[in-house]
Amino acid sequence: MRDHTVGGPNFGVLGPVVAWNESGEPIDLKGPRHRAVLARLVVARGRVVPVDLIVDDLWVDPPAGATSAIRTFVSALRRALEPGRPPRTKPKAIVTEGPGYALHAAPDAVDAWKFERLVREAADSAPAQSLELLRVALELWRGPAYAEYAEELWVRSERSRLEELRLTAVERLASAQLDLGFAADAIPDLDAHVTEHPWREDGWRLLALALYRCDRQGDALAVLRRARKLLAEELGIDPGPRLADLESDILRREGYLDPGAAEQIFAQVSAEYDRTVAAGSKSRLESTVGLLRSLAVAGGSGLETARAQRLKIISAAEQLDDVELTARIIGNYDVPGIWTRSDDPRQAAQIIDAAQRTIDRLPDGNELARARLLATIALESRGLPGDQGLECARAAVQIGRALDDPGLLAFALNGLFMQTFWTTGLASEREGIGRELVDLSVRHGLATFEILGHLIRMHALSALGQFDAAELHAETVDRLAGRHERPLAAVFTTWFRAVRTAATGAEATHCEMLYEAAAASFSGSGMPGLEDGILPLAILTLRVWRGVPAIFDPETNWGPYESWARPHLLLAHGKVNEAAEAVNALPNPPEDLLAEALWCLIAAAAVAVGDRQVMERARAALLPADGEIAGAGSGMLTAGPVSDYLARCSERS
Numbered sequence: 301m302r303d304h305t306v307g308g309p310n311f312g313v314l315g316p317v318v319a320w321n322e323s324g325e326p327i328d329l330k331g332p333r334h335r336a337v338l339a340r341l342v343v344a345r346g347r348v349v350p351v352d353l354i355v356d357d358l359w360v361d362p363p364a365g366a367t368s369a370i371r372t373f374v375s376a377l378r379r380a381l382e383p384g385r386p387p388r389t390k391p392k393a394i395v396t397e398g399p400g401y402a403l404h405a406a407p408d409a410v411d412a413w414k415f416e417r418l419v420r421e422a423a424d425s426a427p428a429q430s431l432e433l434l435r436v437a438l439e440l441w442r443g444p445a446y447a448e449y450a451e452e453l454w455v456r457s458e459r460s461r462l463e464e465l466r467l468t469a470v471e472r473l474a475s476a477q478l479d480l481g482f483a484a485d486a487i488p489d490l491d492a493h494v495t496e497h498p499w500r501e502d503g504w505r506l507l508a509l510a511l512y513r514c515d516r517q518g519d520a521l522a523v524l525r526r527a528r529k530l531l532a533e534e535l536g537i538d539p540g541p542r543l544a545d546l547e548s549d550i551l552r553r554e555g556y557l558d559p560g561a562a563e564q565i566f567a568q569v570s571a572e573y574d575r576t577v578a579a580g581s582k583s584r585l586e587s588t589v590g591l592l593r594s595l596a597v598a599g600g601s602g603l604e605t606a607r608a609q610r611l612k613i614i615s616a617a618e619q620l621d622d623v624e625l626t627a628r629i630i631g632n633y634d635v636p637g638i639w640t641r642s643d644d645p646r647q648a649a650q651i652i653d654a655a656q657r658t659i660d661r662l663p664d665g666n667e668l669a670r671a672r673l674l675a676t677i678a679l680e681s682r683g684l685p686g687d688q689g690l691e692c693a694r695a696a697v698q699i700g701r702a703l704d705d706p707g708l709l710a711f712a713l714n715g716l717f718m719q720t721f722w723t724t725g726l727a728s729e730r731e732g733i734g735r736e737l738v739d740l741s742v743r744h745g746l747a748t749f750e751i752l753g754h755l756i757r758m759h760a761l762s763a764l765g766q767f768d769a770a771e772l773h774a775e776t777v778d779r780l781a782g783r784h785e786r787p788l789a790a791v792f793t794t795w796f797r798a799v800r801t802a803a804t805g806a807e808a809t810h811c812e813m814l815y816e817a818a819a820a821s822f823s824g825s826g827m828p829g830l831e832d833g834i835l836p837l838a839i840l841t842l843r844v845w846r847g848v849p850a851i852f853d854p855e856t857n858w859g860p861y862e863s864w865a866r867p868h869l870l871l872a873h874g875k876v877n878e879a880a881e882a883v884n885a886l887p888n889p890p891e892d893l894l895a896e897a898l899w900c901l902i903a904a905a906a907v908a909v910g911d912r913q914v915m916e917r918a919r920a921a922l923l924p925a926d927g928e929i930a931g932a933g934s935g936m937l938t939a940g941p942v943s944d945y946l947a948r949c950s951e952r953s
Contacts, residue, residue: 316444631672833859
């Protein structure tokens with residue numbers, strides 16, 4: 301899988317040394333000495349290599365005129381790599397610096413450099429994202445690194461380093477497959493891996509574990525015994541503790557080896573509960589809410605199941621005509637929310653109606669139940685027009701403070717966060733909510749809301765351009781999510797790091813690749829309100845900011861963002877009149893995390909077609925956010941500094 305950096309040649313050293321032009325066509329690199337010079341410069345990773353050192357590396361006994369030969373090779377390489385460079389202009393790819401030459405290439409223009417970056421990013425990613433990154437990384441290999449120069453001393457250590465990294469990547473890929481339940485898929489590659497590299501104990505361990513998880517306990521034990529025999533006979537050593545412990549654990553069938561063990565225990569407990577607690581009883585309904593809450597924070601199918609069953613539980617509670625029970629059923633589902641677009645708007649509206657009906661019937665004095673219902677309305681009315689959600693959130697926070705109830709206050713603060721979008725430019729206010737949530741949760745052991753608080757701060761600080769501070773919160777989220785088994789958190793930290801890279805000026809095609817890799821984290825997450833249309837929107841906002849035409853596949857799913865994308869797509873195809881009509885018809889964006897980014901798309905399109913009225917509308921909407929990074933507060937995308945769009949509107953108005 302080759303990624304060709306726009307604006308310059310790309311280089312391949314993970315196999316024979318080759319180069320491609322911007323169109324992906326091979327470049328004729330002349331003879332083996334020419335390729336050797338290029339390879340030597342790639343090994344130096346942008347540093348200057350003196351001509352004398354290149355001579356010594358290429359010849360054991362340099363001939364007379366070797367220095368001139370190197371200059372001839374470099375000249376030929378420059379002509380091949382930059383065929384359109386005008387005479388007497390400085391080369392861009394191979395430059396002369398001091399006593400030698402250096403290769404100037406984009407970070408992903410050399411396959412080995414790109415491979416290292418992908419492996420590094422995979423190490424900090426959730427299993428689904430790691431799996432995708434590692435697959436892409438390993439596809440870059442076309443053969444042994446620097447294949448035709450395997451015997452050269454100047455490349456030996458670099459070849460060894462890259463090969464070690466490749467083997468590590470193979471093992472990490474297998475580990476991610478096991479984490480995601482794809483044990484059978486991992487077995488063939490692991491079997492080949494240990495056959496070719498029998499001294500890598502982690503390969504043997506992963507192969508045995510994969511076999512065990514495919515109900516092949518005998519094969520797993522045979523693999524471990526084969527590994528022990530090889531190590532003893534060939535190296536005279538015993539297996540390390542991880543390999544030795546795995547064998548004894550397989551013999552004892554330790555529960556941790558089977559990721560389904562916890563589910564089996566849960567099923568047994570659930571069956572016992574079914575036998576002892578009557579169907580439809582009040583205690584059963586209340587305990588089911590707790591179960592749904594646990595399923596929701598587990599993510600994936602658990603979140604989808606919780607969403608599907610929640611209305612049924614509320615309906616069952618209302619049929620019992622016990623208003624306080626109904627209040628608990630609705631209000632105790634205090635699942636934190638970070639995204640401001642509902643996964644199921646129809647269901648959200650029904651829950652809001654049920655909560656309001658319950659509030660209207662609730663006896664005076666039950667402020668705790670009332671506040672939880674108010675917080676529920678605030679969360680479920682996320683992104684909707686009107687003041688109801690904000691008023692409910694503020695009332696719930698006030699009651700939470702008065703009752704000094706940490707759990708209630710955390711839930712209410714989440715509702716307030718969801719409603720802090722009545723105008724653009726409120727990142728500082730949201731950062732304050734996140735800070736209070738973190739402090740409150742740390743004091744009272746509210747782990748799930750502590751993670752939420754750090755996510756809110758991560759997003760808000762990104763909007764304020766404070767990415768180093770935001771990264772600290774992302775690292776804390778990853779640590780807490782791992783400790784408390786909150787897998788959905790990794791979706792947001794993965795996207796944040798892609799946004800951070802984009803916002804800090806990385807090359808556009810590289811950023812788009814990061815967005816595409818981040819989108820892999822959506823797999824099985826159960827969050828359609830977040831996933832629908834967000835990847836093309838992220839790429840579009842980046843292209844609009846960078847001035848790159850908005851060319852997309854006609855089948856692209858824009859989800860709820862099609863209206864704001866359409867003018868840019870029409871402009872990219874030269875349909876200026878149609879684009880102008882589309883701009884004139886643009887609605888105001890919803891008041892949510894993407895408001896600033898969508899207003900920036902409106903502003904850019906209005907400037908492009910010269911619609912002064914829409915320009916002024918966009919400028920007025922964006923003015924409160926002057927100084928923020930548009931869209932970065934969503935954690936999903938960025939359209940660049942708001943000030944850029946304000947300046948464009950002012951210049952054209």
